[in-house]
Amino acid sequence: MDAVVKPLSARKAVVADAGKPGSDSVGGKGPRRPTRAEAEAAVETLLRWIGENPAREGLVDTPRRVVKAYEELFAGYGENSAEVLDRVFEEVEGYSDIVLVRDISFFSHCEHHMVPIIGKAHIAYYPARGVVGLSKLARVVDVFARRLQTQEALTAQISDAINDALQPRGLAIMIEAEHMCMAMRGIQKQGASTITTRFSGVFADDPAEQARFMMLVRE
Numbered sequence: 415m416d417a418v419v420k421p422l423s424a425r426k427a428v429v430a431d432a433g434k435p436g437s438d439s440v441g442g443k444g445p446r447r448p449t450r451a452e453a454e455a456a457v458e459t460l461l462r463w464i465g466e467n468p469a470r471e472g473l474v475d476t477p478r479r480v481v482k483a484y485e486e487l488f489a490g491y492g493e494n495s496a497e498v499l500d501r502v503f504e505e506v507e508g509y510s511d512i513v514l515v516r517d518i519s520f521f522s523h524c525e526h527h528m529v530p531i532i533g534k535a536h537i538a539y540y541p542a543r544g545v546v547g548l549s550k551l552a553r554v555v556d557v558f559a560r561r562l563q564t565q566e567a568l569t570a571q572i573s574d575a576i577n578d579a580l581q582p583r584g585l586a587i588m589i590e591a592e593h594m595c596m597a598m599r600g601i602q603k604q605g606a607s608t609i610t611t612r613f614s615g616v617f618a619d620d621p622a623e624q625a626r627f628m629m630l631v632r633e
């Protein structure tokens with residue numbers, strides 16, 4: 415959770431690095447991580463700021479609950495994509511055609527407003543030196559989704575992590591998401607969905623492969 419309190423410049427460096435083996439768990443130098451009590455006090459301040467009375471019965475435990483919920487919602491800062499993708503299975507009877515896991519649901523939070531991004535990721539690759547457990551693709555989505563994000567960075571980080579770990583012949587990532595900061599506030603457009611893609615290897619080189627990916631995602 416250190417990155418939550420890192421200055422923006424330091425945090426940007428972490429994001430740029432993310433996905434490289436061993437470098438996407440956030441930590442190291444930076445401002446001191448606040449204590450749990452300080453984090454709870456910050457929630458209490460926000461409660462007072464919105465006009466609430468943190469001492470009323472329904473709210474006395476809320477700072478504790480919010481901090482606990484943040485540990486879960488932002489658990490990705492303590493996780494490392496390289497560890498998740500550590501185990502490559504090479505004995506797949508020579509299978510080297512497309513592997514596509516679609517509709518991987520995720521929740522993230524936008525880094526501008528800290529409100530939810532709700533979406534689905536679709537991931538396809540052509541194995542070269544083996545395959546990973548299918549659940550690991552979904553786990554790697556959560557490693558990065560459970561951080562403050564932009565959809566573009568999330569897409570790039572997932573792609574970089576899988577490319578580094580698996581070196582597939584091709585990798586395609588598509589993310590479709592609704593940003594609550596556009597739905598609940600600001601422009602207030604519900605149902606608008608944002609699509610981002612990242613193609614590499616044969617998916618970047620061959621438009622027919624991109625078309626195949628799109629067809630499989632949509633069918």
Ligand SMILES: Nc1nc2c(ncn2[C@@H]2O[C@H](COP(=O)(O)OP(=O)(O)OP(=O)(O)O)[C@@H](O)[C@H]2O)c(=O)[nH]1
Pocket residue numbers: 524525526563564565566593595596599600601
């Ligand atoms: N590119 C990108 N923009 C995002 C993402 N999530 C939220 N945003 C946008 O980030 C922008 C932040 O704009 P600002 O003008 O700094 O903030 P704001 O005054 O709250 O903007 P409004 O949302 O337009 O009210 C908004 O346009 C959001 O829609 C994302 O994942 N990617």
Ligand SMILES: [Zn+2]
Pocket residue numbers: 524525526527528529593595596
């Ligand atoms: Zn936002």
